[in-house]
Amino acid sequence: MPNVACAMLDKHKPVLLQESIEALDIQDGEIFLDGTLGGGGHSEEVLRRFPTTRIIGLDRDPEAVKRVREKLNIEIRVENFRHLDKVLEELEVRKVDAILLDLGLSSDQLETSGRGFSFLRDEPLDMRMSNEGIKAKDLLNSWDQHAIELVLHGFGEERDSRKIAEEIVRRRGIKPFETTFELVEAVLKVKPRSFRDKIHPATKTFQALRIAVNEELTNLEIGLEKGFKALDANGRFVVISFHSLEDRIVKNFFRDKVGLGLAKRVTSLYSARGNKPITASMEEIDENPRSRSAKLRVIEKI
Ligand SMILES: C[S@@+](CC[C@H](N)C(=O)[O-])C[C@H]1O[C@@H](n2cnc3c(N)ncnc32)[C@H](O)[C@@H]1O
DSSP states (O other): OOOHHHHHHOOOOOTTHHHHHHHHOOOTTOEEEESOOTTSHHHHHHHHHOTTOEEEEEESOHHHHHHHHHHOOSEEEEOOGGGHHHHHHHTTOOOEEEEEEEOSOOHHHHHHSOSSOOTTSOOBSOOOSSSOSOOHHHHHHHSOHHHHHHHHHHHHOOTTHHHHHHHHHHHHHHSOOOBHHHHHHHHHHHSOOOTTOSSOTTHHHHHHHHHHHHTHHHHHHHHHHHHHHHEEEEEEEEEEEOSHHHHHHHHHHHHHHHHTTSEEEOTTTSOTTSSOOBOOOHHHHHHOGGGGGOEEEEEEEO
């Protein structure tokens, strides 16, 4: 059980928990790979319901791993799920029975990591989930204007990508970017807040930068391929995504595997309206607004 200090820090609420458990469909003694441990919420529930499961948990964020190690007695590695094959080889695990990728950020990363993921807090502009790769501020201070525009457009679907990139380059000529609020100011110069805004004007810029810094879409493509390879026959692959770029990759990957006859859709779980992903109930959204954009997809390997 988590101790009190740990429980206070342990703020991340697992999204689509009941639906994930159903989709993972773990049986006694199976091997489950949790590729995105986060706060350990999904793994904890698997362990609670199916105590004989062998759980292998990965997270690229050493701080997340440290916290989960304190509360769960499972096999844990600090690793990017794009290297899951390496981890399984080291553990001498040939095949796994179920995989979960619950993508994106945990609430702990967003709210308390101090790494500049949120435009609501003035923090150093780092945005790395792990300690590797380029920091967001270094990307903004060194990439050329066109490359920044491509990031904002490609990973944020930001309509004002050209103007924002121009403003970023103008400002960094005066003073290099250091903090989140400096970036928010640059975006607001181009897109001032309006009462008509449904989302904060900096939302897409922050999403785009985070995806670029962490190479999230490439990791997902590689993780899906390697994960599917590592699954045993009848193994279940469950992915929860939080924005359309991720969901498109998952949808197409799963559709291709089904189309090739290598996997089947788990029809009992999908809505009667066809190939729609599973989404959160109104009750869950009320309780945990983060679940609003979550989409769960699952396939079973043949
Ligand atoms: C939404 S949280 C997972 C929450 C978890 N399912 C729970 O219920 O507590 C996503 C986690 O995935 C991690 N992550 C994102 N991309 C990753 C990758 N490519 N490899 C490993 N971990 C990754 C993040 O560091 C974060 O801790």
